[in-house]
Amino acid sequence: MKVERTLERAVTRGTAYSVYAPRAAEGAETVVLIHGVGMNQSVWFPQIEALTAHYRVIAYDMLGHGGSALPTPAPTLGDYAAQLEDLLDALQIERVHVVGHSMGALVALEFALTHPCRSLSVAALNAVYDRTPEQREAVMSRAETLADVPLDAGIDVTLARWFGDPVPAHLADAARAVRALLLSVDPVGYARTYRLFARADNAHIGRLPELGVPALFLTGECDANSSPAMSRAMASAVPLGRAEIIANERHMMSVTDPVQVNERLLAFLFEASKAQASASSGTRADAERMQ
Numbered sequence: 001m002k003v004e005r006t007l008e009r010a011v012t013r014g015t016a017y018s019v020y021a022p023r024a025a026e027g028a029e030t031v032v033l034i035h036g037v038g039m040n041q042s043v044w045f046p047q048i049e050a051l052t053a054h055y056r057v058i059a060y061d062m063l064g065h066g067g068s069a070l071p072t073p074a075p076t077l078g079d080y081a082a083q084l085e086d087l088l089d090a091l092q093i094e095r096v097h098v099v100g101h102s103m104g105a106l107v108a109l110e111f112a113l114t115h116p117c118r119s120l121s122v123a124a125l126n127a128v129y130d131r132t133p134e135q136r137e138a139v140m141s142r143a144e145t146l147a148d149v150p151l152d153a154g155i156d157v158t159l160a161r162w163f164g165d166p167v168p169a170h171l172a173d174a175a176r177a178v179r180a181l182l183l184s185v186d187p188v189g190y191a192r193t194y195r196l197f198a199r200a201d202n203a204h205i206g207r208l209p210e211l212g213v214p215a216l217f218l219t220g221e222c223d224a225n226s227s228p229a230m231s232r233a234m235a236s237a238v239p240l241g242r243a244e245i246i247a248n249e250r251h252m253m254s255v256t257d258p259v260q261v262n263e264r265l266l267a268f269l270f271e272a273s274k275a276q277a278s279a280s281s282g283t284r285a286d287a288e289r290m291q
Contacts, residue, residue: 007056012090015083016067017041017060019091024054029120029273030093032084033059036102036126037194038182040066046258047099050266055097060087062104064189071192077203080196081111088118097269099123101254102226103197109204109211116212121272123216123265126226126251128201129234135225136201143198146191155182161225162251174255208237214272215241218264220249242268 008019018041022028031051033044041059051057061068063075063083071079084107088096097120100108105127112122131139142154159167159175167175215238217231228245235243246253246260254261 011067013086014063014069015060015087017058017087017091020048020052020057020059022052022054022056028054028056030096031055031057031269032088032096032098033057034084034098034100034104034107035059035062035065036100036104037062037197038065038185038190039101039178040181040185042066043101043178043181043255046255047262047265050258050262051269054266055269058087058091058093058096060084062107062193064193065185070186070189071196073192075192075196077106077110077196077200078114080107081114084111085115085118094118095120097121097123097272099125099265100127101125102127102251103193103200106197106200106203109208109215112213112215113204113207113211119213120276121214121216121269122211123218123268124231124234125254125261126219126223127217127230127234128197128226129230130205131201136198139198139225143191143195146187146194152183155179158182163256164250171256174252178252178255204234208234208241209239211238211241213240214268214275216265216268217241217243218261219243219245220251220253221245221247222249223251223253226251 006018007021010017033047035041035043040061044059048057048059063069063071063080095118098108098111105124108122109124112119159179162178163171163175217235219226219228219231221228231243231245235241244264246257249257
């Protein structure tokens with residue numbers, strides 16, 4: 001899919017990124033999109049088309065993916081959050097709405113927690129949180145075998161989990177596109193990132209009450225590994241958090257049901273923008289009264 005409103009596509013400070021111009025008035029807020037493990041920025045095309053109606057959009061390749069640099073051999077979530085900070089510094093953008101999917105959701109939350117003054121809101125799509133022992137064992141087992149088996153060895157199992165087994169006919173094109181992304185990813189970058197993803201589900205336990213911006217936790221009803229229970233638990237811990245569940249959807253709902261994902265995401269962003277505008281007006285009014 002080609003997005004017509006590409007304003008800039010480049011690599012800076014080791015990060016490949018694209019900027020998409022808004023169809024809205026000058027001064028539109030910026031939304032940053034962070035993909036999951038094994039994907040790249042192109043997976044967001046169904047959201048970019050919808051979001052540019054109101055926002056400037058930045059999509060970029062996570063460390064170890066697409067055109068971006070490899071992470072260190074043992075990266076941390078802080079490294080991935082720092083990648084976004086460096087990109088915003090390079091583009092001279094101060095504050096953004098941060099949207100992430102799966103591993104990207106963990107990065108989005110880490111960025112919002114560690115850079116609250118640069119975050120307008122955060123949306124965590126299909127995020128993992130506090131896995132059960134059984135879930136943790138399964139994902140750790142996969143992580144431990146990455147160096148020993150070809151990257152494509154587990155793709156069919158992954159696609160079955162994400163799309164259904166067999167893949168429904170109406171999702172066949174989407175599944176083929178996701179397969180192509182998984183096959184094209186750098187195996188070293190994938191392995192380093194996946195190992196972090198496998199152990200990062202507890203990274204925000206006890207920290208979410210510190211998240212002071214509006215937060216949406218959105219997942220699919222049938223996503224067993226980024227489950228509705230996880231999203232509800234995260235939302236209940238965040239002062240301005242809310243959980244929403246899309247019926248009958250799985251892990252790749254952003255490509256299998258982009259209409260619903262985009263509707264939920266835009267509604268949340270509108271509310272967050274309105275809240276931010278009200279807060280800014282209140283701050284200005286308070287300052288004027290003190291003069």
